Amino acid sequence: MTTSNSRRRLLQLLGAGTVASLTAPFLRAFAQDVPRNLLANPRFDVDPFQLGVASGEPSSDGFVLWSRLAPRPVEQGGGMVMRPTPVRWEIADDAAFRRVLRSGDVLARPELAHSVHVEIEGLAPGRPYWYRFMAGDAVSPIGRSATLPAADARVDRVRFAVAGCQHFGEGHYTAWRHIAEEPLDFVFHYGDYIYEGADSGPGERRLNGRPFTDLRRHIGGEIYSLDDYRRRYAQYRGDRDLQAAHAAAPWFVSFDDHEIDNNWAADRDQDGTPPELFLLRRAAGFQAFYEHMPLRLRSRPGVGGHMQMYRRAAWGDLLQAHFLDTRQYRSDQIDGDRDFTLDSPGALQARDPSRTMLGPQQEAWLHAGLRPNDGKRWHVLAHQVGMSNLAMRFGDDPAIKYSSDQWSGYLAARRRLLGHIDDAGMKNVISVCGDAHRHFTSDLLHDGDDPRANGRVVASEFLATSITSGSDGTGQDNDFHRHVTALNPHLKAMTDRRGYVLCDVDRNHWRGELKTLDRVMVPDQPVRTFASFVVENGHPGLQPA
Incomplete structure (x- = not known):
C-alpha cells in the first residue's frame, strides 16, 4: 500500500470529527502501517489505567515506559474492545509537566493484552524524568523514572x-x-x-x-x-x-x-x-x-x-x-x-x-x-x-x-x-x-x-x-x-x-x-x-x- 493510500484509509477510519483529537506524531508513526481494525476514537466509561504505570530497564539515555489499558481488569480482555488502540505518552523534566520534553504515540494491541512498552532514547544521563499516558480522554497517573549515569561518570x-x-x-x-x-x-x-x-x-x-x-x-x-x-x-x-x-x-x-x-x-x-x-x-x-x-x-x-x-x-x-x-x-x-x-x-x-x-x-x-x-x-x-x-x-x-x-x-x-x-x-x-x-x-x-x-x-x-x-x-x-x-x-x-x-x-x-x-x-x-x-x-x- 502506498503512503498516500495508507493515509487516506487512516482518515476514513478516523472520521472527520476524530482527526483533530489525534496528533501529527500519530499520523507520522502509523500512516504506513495502519491496522485495518484500528479503534481510532476510544471512549472509556471507567478509567482504563487502573493497573497504573511503570518504568524500567534504564540506560544512560533512556528507559522503558509501561502501562496497560484495562478498564475492567479482571474481566476477559481487561474490559477492552479487541482492537488496536492508540495511546499517547509524554515525558517532562518536572512532575507538574510544565515543560514536556518528548511525546509520541504507540498502539496498545490485543495480542499483548493492550499493554504498551515504549523504549525511550536520547535523554540526558543521570537525571530524573516524569511521564504519563493518554488514551481517548483518559490520563494515567504520573510516574517518575531516571536515566543511568554516563558509563565513565564518577558516581559517589x-x-x-x-x-x-x-x-x-x-x-x-x-x-x-x-x-x-x-x-x-x-x-x-x-x-x-x-x-x-x-x-x-x-x-x-x-x-x-x-x-x-x-x-x-x-x-x-x-x-x-x-x-x-x-x-x-x-x-x-x-x-x-x-x-x-x-x-x-x-x-x-x-x-x-x-x-x-x-x-x-x-x-x-x-x-x-x-x-x-x-x-x-x-x-x-x-x-x-x-x-x-x-x-x-x-x-x-x-x-x-x-x-x-x-x-x-x-x-x-x-x-x-x-x-x-x-x-x-x-x-x-x-x-x-x-x-x-x-x-x-x-x-x-x-x-x-x-x-x-x-x-x-x-x-x-x-x-x-x-x-x-x-x-x-x-x-x-x-x-x-x-x-x-x-x-x-x-x-x-x-x-x-x-x-x-x-x-x-x-x-x-x-x-x-x-x-x-x-x-x-x-x-x-x-x-x-x-x-x-x-x-x-x-x-x-x-x-x-x-x-x-x-x-x-x-x-x-x-x-x-x-x-x-x-x-x-x-x-x-x-x-x-x-x-x-x-x-x-x-x-x-x-x-x-x-x-x-x-x-x-x-x-x-x-x-x-x-x-x-x-x-x-x-x-x-x-x-x-x-x-x-x-x-x-x-x-x-x-x-x-
Missing part, C-alpha cells in the same frame, strides 16, 4: 531496594508503600510477582503450622492459560501500594518460579508433566509476564517461549549489576526436589559438574563480566535464590538438610562461580536475592569439600525476605531459627518477618539494611530496621553497622 552513591515474593492473599502490600517513599535509584524485584495457585476458598488453611484465612482471595483455580495468567497479574497489579512503588522509580525485574509454577526448572515442573506440555504453560506465563512488566523488546518471548532475561546495567564507575536468570536454564532439582542430607545420593548429584544453575552460555557471560579491572568499584549479582549453602534442621528431626532448589543443590555451579570470583581477586562482590521468605544475611565461603576452603570470605549475600508471602511470620522465637543459627557460623542475621532489603552503596562501603514490618495482615504498619551490615571496600565480609 547508589541506593536501591531488593524485594519480591508477594502472595496476594497473605498480607497487605505496605512494604511497597514504604519502598515508594524511599529515595531510590532503582528497585530490583527478584521474582514471585504472582502466585499461580488456586483460590483457597473462604475457610482456613495451614500456614506456618497454624490455621490461616487469606486476607484476599485469588480468582479461579490454578492458572494455566494465557487468559488465566493475565487475570492473575491484573489482580496483583491493581494494588495501590504496589502501583506507587512502580511509579516511584525504575525497576529491574526477574521471574522466579511462581510466575509459572512452583519450583519449575527449565522444561520441567514439579508434577511430572511431559516437558512438551509444560513448555506450553511456560510460554503462556512468559508472555503474561512480559505484558505486565517494563521490559525491553529484546525480552519479549520468541518462538518456543524463550525469554532473554540476563543482562547488565552500570551506574558510572561505582556499580556494575549482573541480573541473572536462575530458572530457565537450570538442571532439574535433585532427589525429586526434596531437601537432602550430605550422606544421601542427592549430595553426590549436587556436586556433579555437569549440573548447572545458569546454563553454559549464561555462566560464560557472567564470568566474562566479573573482572577486577573493569573500572567498577562494586559488582552485584542480582538473582533469585540463595547462594549461602545453609545447613537446616526442622523440629525434632536430627537430620541436617540442604535445599535442592537453591545453589546448595547445584554445588558444582556454585564452586565455579565463587572460584572465579576468588581466582580473579575480586573483593567487592555482593549477592542479592530472595525466595526463602526470611531475611538471611550471610558471608559466602567455599563449601567444606572444596580444596580452596579455608574460612576466607569470598563475597557476601543479602537474601531479602518476602513482601507478604508467609504472612506475619514468627520472628526469631522458633526451633528453625535456633537450629539454623547454630549450624551456620557464616550466617550473620535472619528473621521470619516481611519487608525488603535497602542497599546504600558508596565508594567506601556497601550498607545493607534489613527492613521489616511486625504485621502485614494489618494495614499501614510502620517499617523498622531489623539489622544493618556493612562491607568495606576491598575487605570482603559483613560487619554489623
Whole structure:
C-alpha cells in the first residue's frame, strides 16, 4: 500500500470529527502501517489505567515506559474492545509537566493484552524524568523514572531496594508503600510477582503450622492459560501500594518460579508433566509476564517461549549489576526436589559438574563480566535464590538438610562461580536475592569439600525476605531459627518477618539494611530496621553497622 493510500484509509477510519483529537506524531508513526481494525476514537466509561504505570530497564539515555489499558481488569480482555488502540505518552523534566520534553504515540494491541512498552532514547544521563499516558480522554497517573549515569561518570552513591515474593492473599502490600517513599535509584524485584495457585476458598488453611484465612482471595483455580495468567497479574497489579512503588522509580525485574509454577526448572515442573506440555504453560506465563512488566523488546518471548532475561546495567564507575536468570536454564532439582542430607545420593548429584544453575552460555557471560579491572568499584549479582549453602534442621528431626532448589543443590555451579570470583581477586562482590521468605544475611565461603576452603570470605549475600508471602511470620522465637543459627557460623542475621532489603552503596562501603514490618495482615504498619551490615571496600565480609 502506498503512503498516500495508507493515509487516506487512516482518515476514513478516523472520521472527520476524530482527526483533530489525534496528533501529527500519530499520523507520522502509523500512516504506513495502519491496522485495518484500528479503534481510532476510544471512549472509556471507567478509567482504563487502573493497573497504573511503570518504568524500567534504564540506560544512560533512556528507559522503558509501561502501562496497560484495562478498564475492567479482571474481566476477559481487561474490559477492552479487541482492537488496536492508540495511546499517547509524554515525558517532562518536572512532575507538574510544565515543560514536556518528548511525546509520541504507540498502539496498545490485543495480542499483548493492550499493554504498551515504549523504549525511550536520547535523554540526558543521570537525571530524573516524569511521564504519563493518554488514551481517548483518559490520563494515567504520573510516574517518575531516571536515566543511568554516563558509563565513565564518577558516581559517589547508589541506593536501591531488593524485594519480591508477594502472595496476594497473605498480607497487605505496605512494604511497597514504604519502598515508594524511599529515595531510590532503582528497585530490583527478584521474582514471585504472582502466585499461580488456586483460590483457597473462604475457610482456613495451614500456614506456618497454624490455621490461616487469606486476607484476599485469588480468582479461579490454578492458572494455566494465557487468559488465566493475565487475570492473575491484573489482580496483583491493581494494588495501590504496589502501583506507587512502580511509579516511584525504575525497576529491574526477574521471574522466579511462581510466575509459572512452583519450583519449575527449565522444561520441567514439579508434577511430572511431559516437558512438551509444560513448555506450553511456560510460554503462556512468559508472555503474561512480559505484558505486565517494563521490559525491553529484546525480552519479549520468541518462538518456543524463550525469554532473554540476563543482562547488565552500570551506574558510572561505582556499580556494575549482573541480573541473572536462575530458572530457565537450570538442571532439574535433585532427589525429586526434596531437601537432602550430605550422606544421601542427592549430595553426590549436587556436586556433579555437569549440573548447572545458569546454563553454559549464561555462566560464560557472567564470568566474562566479573573482572577486577573493569573500572567498577562494586559488582552485584542480582538473582533469585540463595547462594549461602545453609545447613537446616526442622523440629525434632536430627537430620541436617540442604535445599535442592537453591545453589546448595547445584554445588558444582556454585564452586565455579565463587572460584572465579576468588581466582580473579575480586573483593567487592555482593549477592542479592530472595525466595526463602526470611531475611538471611550471610558471608559466602567455599563449601567444606572444596580444596580452596579455608574460612576466607569470598563475597557476601543479602537474601531479602518476602513482601507478604508467609504472612506475619514468627520472628526469631522458633526451633528453625535456633537450629539454623547454630549450624551456620557464616550466617550473620535472619528473621521470619516481611519487608525488603535497602542497599546504600558508596565508594567506601556497601550498607545493607534489613527492613521489616511486625504485621502485614494489618494495614499501614510502620517499617523498622531489623539489622544493618556493612562491607568495606576491598575487605570482603559483613560487619554489623
